[in-house]
Amino acid sequence: KDQVFQPSTVASSEGAVVEIFCNHSVSNAYNFFWYLHFPGCAPRLLVKGSKPSQQGRYNMTYERFSSSLLILQVREADAAVYYCAGCPGNNRKLIWGLGTSLAVNP
């Protein structure tokens, strides 16, 4: 069964680099996606791809069966839920992890 695994919680201090790790057993996964979700808002894409990439303070690492999201200079306002998702082959569905809740200490 295609699955994506990520930690349920991660804690960090303001100004640090925080890493959220994700690994999967998604068959023929070509792409990883990292989404940010604040309660009450629409989840939105941070970074995606089939190779390491960066969007502003967000870096994505990429291996065949894993990916990490690195948030540079983390702020209290970054406290939210971060979802990792993989796309199996040419299937339109994404396989989602359960989300990682990030806590940022001042």
Place this chain on the structure above:
Amino acid sequence: NAGVTQTPKFQVLKTGQSMTLQCAQDMNHNSMYWYRQDPGMGLRLIYYSASEGTTDKGEVPNGYNVSRLNKREFSLRLESAAPSQTSVYFCASSEAAGVFGAYEQYFGPGTRLTVT
């Protein structure tokens, strides 16, 4: 562009009542999805529509029905609401871009449903 819109934003139902959640997208996307989000459970796919005229069950379809009314609109119906369907419901859409395409999904703001 409004992106993905959902109505209503909030709804309270009594057990056994029915309702339809509406979703529309103006990005000319082929695929549309309905998710529910519960604490600790992440985003769980209820139904999806890969293209206009098709619908398929997701991970948790029981108790729900969907209609892909046209390319823009995808509705989710609860025929007889149960307390277990208390959740936040998200609609999303994406444009398939081929085998190596990145099927990025765009989400609506969600509907918070409470069933008492």
